Amino acid sequence: MNCLIIDDESAARAIVNQLCKNEGSLNVLEQFSNAIGAIKYLNQNEVDLIFLDIHMPDFTGFDLIQTLKNPPRVILTTSDSKLAIDAFEYDCIVDYLVKPINLPRFKKAVDKARKFTVENNQETKETAESKEEAQQLYINIDRRLIKIEIPSINLVEAKGDYILIKTKEKNYTVHSTLKKIEEKLPNDLFLKVHRSYVINLKRIIDIEDNSVLIGKDVIPVSRSNRPELMKRLNLL
Amino acid sequence: MTTEQPNLNYIKELSGGDIEFEEKMISILRKELPEEILVYKKAIKNEDFKESAEIVHKIKHKISILGLEKSYEFAVSHEKELLEEQKEGNDKFIELLTRMSNFLDKL
Numbered sequence: 001m002n003c004l005i006i007d008d009e010s011a012a013r014a015i016v017n018q019l020c021k022n023e024g025s026l027n028v029l030e031q032f033s034n035a036i037g038a039i040k041y042l043n044q045n046e047v048d049l050i051f052l053d054i055h056m057p058d059f060t061g062f063d064l065i066q067t068l069k070n071p072p073r074v075i076l077t078t079s080d081s082k083l084a085i086d087a088f089e090y091d092c093i094v095d096y097l098v099k100p101i102n103l104p105r106f107k108k109a110v111d112k113a114r115k116f117t118v119e120n121n122q123e124t125k126e127t128a129e130s131k132e133e134a135q136q137l138y139i140n141i142d143r144r145l146i147k148i149e150i151p152s153i154n155l156v157e158a159k160g161d162y163i164l165i166k167t168k169e170k171n172y173t174v175h176s177t178l179k180k181i182e183e184k185l186p187n188d189l190f191l192k193v194h195r196s197y198v199i200n201l202k203r204i205i206d207i208e209d210n211s212v213l214i215g216k217d218v219i220p221v222s223r224s225n226r227p228e229l230m231k232r233l234n235l236l
Numbered sequence: 237m238t239t240e241q242p243n244l245n246y247i248k249e250l251s252g253g254d255i256e257f258e259e260k261m262i263s264i265l266r267k268e269l270p271e272e273i274l275v276y277k278k279a280i281k282n283e284d285f286k287e288s289a290e291i292v293h294k295i296k297h298k299i300s301i302l303g304l305e306k307s308y309e310f311a312v313s314h315e316k317e318l319l320e321e322q323k324e325g326n327d328k329f330i331e332l333l334t335r336m337s338n339f340l341d342k343l
Binding site for chain 2: 009010012015099103
């Protein structure tokens with residue numbers, strides 16, 4: 001894990017650096033005697049873990065955490081055991097080490113940070129995968145299931161017992177109803193503007209009277225659906 | 237009752253035989269402690285309790301680095317009393333700082 005040491009005391013920095021060496025799996029990228037220098041570094045570099053002193057002049061360790069949009073994992077190092085309660089307010093803080101720090105306790109804290117990082121990576125991966133799945137729709141055409149990327153759909157038109165799905169690349173005629181596909185499409189992106197049309201709001205080129213232009217298609221907007229359409233537009 | 241004596245046990249435990257680290261730590265303590273003692277004395281003289289508590293907070297870590305466990309507890313209470321604008325522990329704290337300085341001078 002790549003880490004930073006932030007502490008206004010040089011003795012404390014030297015000790016944490018030595019503990020990192022002894023631990024074996026930590027790579028100390030930089031050491032900072034104040035929070036300001038560290039913030040600049042953190043805005044330009046990726047760091048897995050920070051060993052952070054709370055009690056620093058002008059800008060405390062807690063101030064630093066609040067300044068960062070996505071703080072990495074933090075292990076607090078401090079002489080104040082009474083500040084531990086405040087540490088629970090921050091999700092990024094994985095442990096709290098009271099000086100003088102010994103190696104067994106240090107290793108335990110690093111193990112916690114490592115576990116947090118692995119769990120976080122797993123969570124991020126799962127969220128990305130489920131988001132990707134939600135962006136796709138499978139349609140049945142001639143007994144084949146064809147995948148369509150939902151954001152690529154321009155509009156869907158009802159045609160009797162069928163629906164016509166128009167995407168940026170291709171059109172598909174599927175045996176289904178407008179109501180069924182409407183349930184599968186995200187509400188924030190798609191809107192029914194007419195009893196026969198569901199449109200992708202992001203694909204609107206212009207709106208004139210009671211019609212919208214999507215690609216080359218002019219789609220009618222029924223009087224009852226027009227207020228909702230106007231509400232969903234970012235009007236100047 | 238014997239007075240607690242400064243030692244290098246903690247530094248040696250961390251160093252695991254790394255002489256460079258041991259020398260670095262001793263050099264930091266030798267350089268910074270006299271400066272911090274001056275700041276402390278000046279703050280006490282001026283009755284600047286906030287400043288004196290802050291410097292005791294800094295020195296506190298050095299007390300623990302030199303293995304002075306009981307003295308560390310005393311420093312915690314002295315820092316607290318300074319924040320309450322009391323300085324009864326001042327003489328005892330000065331004596332502790334002198335003990336630490338003498339130890340570092342002899343290394």
